[in-house]
Amino acid sequence: MRITVLCWNFERNGSGSHIARFQAHETLRSLNPHLVLRQEMWGSDADGHRTMFELESILGMRGWLGPKSSTAIFVDPTVFEPVRTWPDTGPMWVQPPTALTVRFKPAGVESMPLAVVSYHLNYGSPGNREVESEWLTTWADKKWTTLEGQTFTTPALLGGDSNSFPTPGTPNDPPLPTLSKIEDRPHRLHRSYIGPDGRRQMDTRPDEILRTAGLKDVARYWATAPGGNTAAIARTVNGCVTHGPDARVDRIYATTDLLPAVRGVDVIEVPLTKSDHHILRLDLDGDVLTDILTRPISATLPAA
Template sequence: MKRITVLCWNLERNGGGSHIARFRAHERLRSLNPHLVLRQEMWSSDADGHRIMYELESILGMRGWLGPKSSTAIFADQDVFEPVRNWPDTGPMWVQPPTALTLRFRPAGVESMPLAVVSYHLNYASSGNRVLESEWLTTWADKKWETPGGQTFTTPALLGGDSNSFATPGTPKDPPLPELSEIQDRPHRLHRSYVGPDGRRRMDTRPDEILRTAGLRDVARYWATAPGGDAAAVARTVNGCPTHGPDARIDRIYATTDLLAALLDVDVIEVPLTESDHHIVRVDLDGDVLTDILKRHISAPHPAA
């Protein structure tokens, strides 16, 4: 089976209202031959009868699902992924609600376990709200699915988006946490930090810690240290600038541990700052291994056996 490519991108202001900018950006995505695209900043895609959303589906050649408030979206190659349910109620605390779907991987067959797939955008200004949003994200790592044979399993999950916060330090080549004083923009200091138990302000890594505590793995961090992996997986996803501090890895993809065996590669594709203030995160999965993972329950004994 061919490799399965997942892309995650926060396209700044959805191209800033420019049809040409949106077209070029999504032509860039299409050139990478994706099977899943997790998008953020989908502003105005629901206006005029979802005109922009249909435009992007046409450019990508994929079906799209737009989340509440036109903030996030998921696009899927329908020859590879089939929707089996969506999750319109994503929780009460979201400023920019995620798009959440349960998708079946068609090559694995109709009896296989589907995947929970989420495109998220954590709050920009409030570290406290990011904590609540991250805790709610973990619920998609605990979704149940009943097979035609009556067995119930927890589905694997893949979540990607703009975390507006930092990864926990410790991975070689990962951009280091900035010093608070390195961030010249005073409101941005507040946005990217929180007050710890000792009363000192710390850079915000809590969303990453919450997701990892729930059993989700930052796939770039995993790939950077895995045998045969590549430290380039933890490259920056946003460029440093005088006001907002140094390079950072704000955009991340998380997966439940059962999917890690299917990883083939994780990298970051840099795009010009004239196009977006975020780069593209790419994850490649082995389709044959993914099929085996999702079909594993078929050979499992029935609970009554």
């Protein structure tokens, strides 16, 4: 069984257009996802969460809307079931994430659950992004206690709009912009920070923070893995005159225990008339995922 995870910042949630929302989520549904991480869910809580219910219906999935209608998670209820929510995602968030702990149903009721997070780091403040990224790392350290009293750290999968750049070093990764060539002067500030040498440099700190905490950029992993493909590190936003060249600001991170299940990462390009971000897709091997989620439990059980 292949498990498809999609991550998409759909621009302004269609800017109030029912038709735009419908078409965008029909596109998502056509990709047969089991897990969708959405950003820019603006207005989805209005009129008794009417838009949220609409999107659930289009996708044929169950959804959770985060605080301030910034982010959301949708799951295929035949594949994943929630075991807890995380309504308090910590301080400092301008656009709070949506976080769930879910169980992969094919792995069985006694399997280890995993933490899933849809995030949207701050657009205008590199300092705020740094703190938000530090709080994101707390989902790589969530504990779960089994009915037998055994406690484990759950695997974690986090995806969203990082509004910053991956650390250079992966062949064929879109290069970092040159700060002086970004024509929009406020955007220079939004995407850079003062480095140790006192000079302003492009912001890669969220990526560095998450990787320091043991999370891996799955696109970077797949682009360099045996049998992988550099399509994984395609742009997720198009270059433009004011904001600089193509960039990979949308990323999915996973704890290292999940990496053996990765079977593909790619980017589905979306016309700019629909959204300013493309769709990031991660494919997981369900059988390997089951093995990962049951191995810690079986290792603690007494021999028959």
